[in-house]
Amino acid sequence: xxxxxxxxxxxxxxxxxxxxxxxxxxxxxxxxxxxxxxxxxxxxxxxxxxxxxxxxxxxxxxxxxxxxxxxxxxxxxxxxxxxxxx
Numbered sequence: 001x002x003x004x005x006x007x008x009x010x011x012x013x014x015x016x017x018x019x020x021x022x023x024x025x026x027x028x029x030x031x032x033x034x035x036x037x038x039x040x041x042x043x044x045x046x047x048x049x050x051x052x053x054x055x056x057x058x059x060x061x062x063x064x065x066x067x068x069x070x071x072x073x074x075x076x077x078x079x080x081x082x083x084x085x086x
Contacts, residue, residue: 051058074082
């Protein structure tokens with residue numbers, strides 16, 4: 001009878017240790033997840049601040065093709081004549 005009681009006590013202790021380990025792991029996972037969320041929020045805030053400080057750095061670039069032919073820029077004299085309608 002005494003041996004069975006010791007076995008039961010030992011089994012309960014093992015089960016309790018397993019439950020405690022699972023609970024500790026769950027808490028550690030929750031803390032890690034909260035830390036990741038806080039880190040992401042901090043990085044997003046830093047990125048937003050960087051956008052505010054350096055607006056020119058983050059201007060979207062057009063995805064048009066580069067012209068392959070020569071670009072002809074008329075002279076100032078020709079532009080004035082065109083505007084005047086001559």
